[in-house]
Amino acid sequence: MMHRLLLVACFAVCSLPAQLQLFLVQNGSEAPVASEYGFGAISTGDFRDIPFRVRNTGTTVTSLTIFSLAGEGFTIANPPQVPQTVAGGAALDFSIHFAPSEAGFFSANFTADGVSVIVHGTARAATSISLDPGDGTPPHVLAPGETIDFGAVRVGSTATRRLTLTNKQANRITIRNVAVVGQAFQLKTAVLPLNIDPGTSASLEVAFAPAESGTREGALEIEQRRYPLRGIANGFTRPGIGFDTPSPASGQQIRLTIRFDSASRQTGNGQVQMEFRPTQPGAADPGILFIPTGNQVAPFAVNQGDTVARFGSQNGVDFQSGTTAGEIIFTATLGEFTEHATLTIPRAAIGLDSTRTLRTSAGLDLQINAFDNTRSASKLTFTFYGQGGNALSPGAMTVDGAAAFQQYFAPSTLGGVFGLHAFFPVHGNPGQVESVEIQLVNSMGTAKTGRLRFTTP
Amino acid sequence: MKRTVIFLAVVATAAAESNFTAPLVGVARDRQQQLLLVYGIAGNFVVKGAAARGVLNVAFSGYGGLAKTTTQLLLLNANGAVIRSVPAPPGNTLLAPPSSRSRGLYFFTETAELWQSAARADRKVPIEALMLAGRVIALEALDRDGRYAQLAVCRATALWLLRIELNTGQVAGERMAGGAIGENACQSGSLLLLNRNLVLATRQELILQDASGEERRLQYPSRPSGDVAIRQIGETWIEVETPGEAPLLVRLTGDGEKIYRLPAAEAGR
Numbered sequence: 001m002m003h004r005l006l007l008v009a010c011f012a013v014c015s016l017p018a019q020l021q022l023f024l025v026q027n028g029s030e031a032p033v034a035s036e037y038g039f040g041a042i043s044t045g046d047f048r049d050i051p052f053r054v055r056n057t058g059t060t061v062t063s064l065t066i067f068s069l070a071g072e073g074f075t076i077a078n079p080p081q082v083p084q085t086v087a088g089g090a091a092l093d094f095s096i097h098f099a100p101s102e103a104g105f106f107s108a109n110f111t112a113d114g115v116s117v118i119v120h121g122t123a124r125a126a127t128s129i130s131l132d133p134g135d136g137t138p139p140h141v142l143a144p145g146e147t148i149d150f151g152a153v154r155v156g157s158t159a160t161r162r163l164t165l166t167n168k169q170a171n172r173i174t175i176r177n178v179a180v181v182g183q184a185f186q187l188k189t190a191v192l193p194l195n196i197d198p199g200t201s202a203s204l205e206v207a208f209a210p211a212e213s214g215t216r217e218g219a220l221e222i223e224q225r226r227y228p229l230r231g232i233a234n235g236f237t238r239p240g241i242g243f244d245t246p247s248p249a250s251g252q253q254i255r256l257t258i259r260f261d262s263a264s265r266q267t268g269n270g271q272v273q274m275e276f277r278p279t280q281p282g283a284a285d286p287g288i289l290f291i292p293t294g295n296q297v298a299p300f301a302v303n304q305g306d307t308v309a310r311f312g313s314q315n316g317v318d319f320q321s322g323t324t325a326g327e328i329i330f331t332a333t334l335g336e337f338t339e340h341a342t343l344t345i346p347r348a349a350i351g352l353d354s355t356r357t358l359r360t361s362a363g364l365d366l367q368i369n370a371f372d373n374t375r376s377a378s379k380l381t382f383t384f385y386g387q388g389g390n391a392l393s394p395g396a397m398t399v400d401g402a403a404a405f406q407q408y409f410a411p412s413t414l415g416g417v418f419g420l421h422a423f424f425p426v427h428g429n430p431g432q433v434e435s436v437e438i439q440l441v442n443s444m445g446t447a448k449t450g451r452l453r454f455t456t457p
Numbered sequence: 458m459k460r461t462v463i464f465l466a467v468v469a470t471a472a473a474e475s476n477f478t479a480p481l482v483g484v485a486r487d488r489q490q491q492l493l494l495v496y497g498i499a500g501n502f503v504v505k506g507a508a509a510r511g512v513l514n515v516a517f518s519g520y521g522g523l524a525k526t527t528t529q530l531l532l533l534n535a536n537g538a539v540i541r542s543v544p545a546p547p548g549n550t551l552l553a554p555p556s557s558r559s560r561g562l563y564f565f566t567e568t569a570e571l572w573q574s575a576a577r578a579d580r581k582v583p584i585e586a587l588m589l590a591g592r593v594i595a596l597e598a599l600d601r602d603g604r605y606a607q608l609a610v611c612r613a614t615a616l617w618l619l620r621i622e623l624n625t626g627q628v629a630g631e632r633m634a635g636g637a638i639g640e641n642a643c644q645s646g647s648l649l650l651l652n653r654n655l656v657l658a659t660r661q662e663l664i665l666q667d668a669s670g671e672e673r674r675l676q677y678p679s680r681p682s683g684d685v686a687i688r689q690i691g692e693t694w695i696e697v698e699t700p701g702e703a704p705l706l707v708r709l710t711g712d713g714e715k716i717y718r719l720p721a722a723e724a725g726r
Contacts, residue, residue: 251499358557417479417503
């Protein structure tokens with residue numbers, strides 16, 4: 001049953017000291033409310049919340065013993081505790097919630113100590129509107145002015161939102177005006193007028209079909225109700241990560257490219273990030289990095305029409321594969337896309353980089369620069385050859401350097417790189433030693449230098 | 458013939474901890490004028506910086522090096538550490554690092570002074586500008602005996618190579634360079650003398666000329682957008698600085714040349 005109330009409570013105002021006063025709170029500022037406040041007209045099923053404030057405008061403490069709202073359609077959203085004292089100049093904030101269940105005129109009497117104000121509003125007969133958000137979550141009733149969000153949509157594709165209009169009133173509701181504002185939005189199904197009998201529903205669909213990238217906004221208007229529409233048009237194309245080597249290995253500088261199956265319809269920036277997962281746990285490698293940035297992140301740019309991402313002035317970005325076996329995982333992010341690619345750096349025998357073999361009057365000086373991406377180096381074998389090419393006594397000399405290698409690698413900040421310096425005193429004429437061959441063993445096999453000729457500085 | 462004996466007992470120490478080192482590729486300079494220690498192996502460089510800042514030029518051979526700031530000349534040891542500095546006039550300075558047989562050399566182009574570095578006090582080589590009769594654009598200490606230096610001198614548009622006797626400062630010999638380097642080095646590009654080879658970095662390519670005059674060309678991975686600068690940064694390494702990009706590191710070996718890129722030095726590393 002509908003109540004039409006107009007309550008006059010002036011007697012209460014006259015009998016109490018006017019130390020408390022009601023204010024409307026708008027954008028953080030206060031506007032005094034004298035004897036009544038109108039909530040305006042809303043549709044049934046909708047609601048309107050208005051923030052108010054009761055302030056002690058005096059300089060002395062006063063008591064709050066009454067705080068009530070009498071009347072249908074209105075409630076206090078967050079009432080203060082009663083009784084309580086209110087210091088001079090202090091204030092209590094609350095909201096009045098207007099939510100009429102049926103069409104008509106509504107009023108209520110707000111009363112506090114020394115304050116009495118009539119609040120009133122009108123309800124138009126209207127349907128409730130619920131939105132299927134399209135993300136698998138159940139439909140929910142739209143709040144007044146709630147934004148209908150279409151999320152991120154690729155340029156050229158369409159996202160749709162379905163709205164259900166339900167008549168919970170006793171009489172038929174006829175909807176004559178439904179409109180969509182905004183170039184990227186379309187009303188897909190609406191044969192007007194829509195006649196919705198009591199207890200029944202009708203649905204309509206709004207589509208977001210952006211032709212250009214960027215954030216797009218619009219509005220859906222159903223009779224006097226207006227709901228903002230919002231969608232993000234994403235023109236990026238899914239990035240694909242590629243490498244310029246068919247057989248990745250340690251000690252390489254490799255070019256990474258990011259390509260798109262079709263030309264990008266959007267301009268913007270992305271980044272590719274690398275993460276190293278060593279085969280041997282804890283084997284960090286600071287050499288695994290993007291060369292232009294010197295770290296594990298490389299930004300890139302995409303222009304509309306591009307089929308490949310730009311890293312500065314280049315169509316790709318170079319990185320180092322390091323000197324440790326494991327997996328390098330690359331993650332490219334662009335717009336809503338996140339793509340991964342994994343580059344496996346296989347375990348390998350020791351890689352020889354450079355050698356220096358010097359013959360001095362005191363002996364033979366060897367320097368080997370190499371890397372062991374397994375960090376399992378063990379045996380070293382040296383075989384010296386005379387000028388006639390014959391192996392010199394005592395022949396191949398093998399030492400087990402496993403412990404020494406482990407001792408070196410443990411604190412090393414260079415990944416699997418090592419430099420080995422060895423000096424061999426020679427009893428006799430060092431000039432008789434023509435060359436040396438060195439073998440280095442790790443868990444993946446034996447690396448050989450071949451015969452290295454000694455030079456005299 | 459005396460029998461040559463290699464002590465097996467000493468071999469065991471080859472794998473001792475003290476015999477492992479962090480391989481130093483060389484000492485480079487980045488666009489921020491930082492002196493960077495480059496460790497690692499070819500293709501896997503680990504950059505540690507900065508050994509010095511405000512560096513205008515550097516030359517390093519693996520045996521030692523030289524670096525020039527606005528006001529000082531820095532002498533580097535084989536580990537790339539600054540061991541001594543001497544006052545230097547402003548302006549361009551040409552550098553030649555020491556080798557296993559020779560001392561480092563530096564030439565102040567503003568004053569046309571040639572100096573030979575030494576452990577304690579450097580020695581000024583008594584050359585006369587008139588003898589040079591041109592503009593010096595590169596130099597190197599000749600390895601064979603350490604008594605001579607080679608200066609690359611532009612006389613008009615022709616490149617001449619002068620052999621200077623370091624004790625007397627006299628020109629012991631001179632010849633005009635041929636080939637594309639001889640034709641172009643005085644017009645544009647950056648010239649390096651390295652182990653009696655000439656290396657010219659132009660905007661288009663690297664041109665390498667060996668002692669016999671034979672030339673070969675090496676293309677850059679991408680075309681530089683401006684002038685390039687070239688310097689020796691390690692025993693077998695040269696750095697080609699190109700505008701707007703990571704510097705190129707070129708390894709010169711008997712087997713040929715290979716180009717890499719030098720990673721940026723990350724802040725704080």
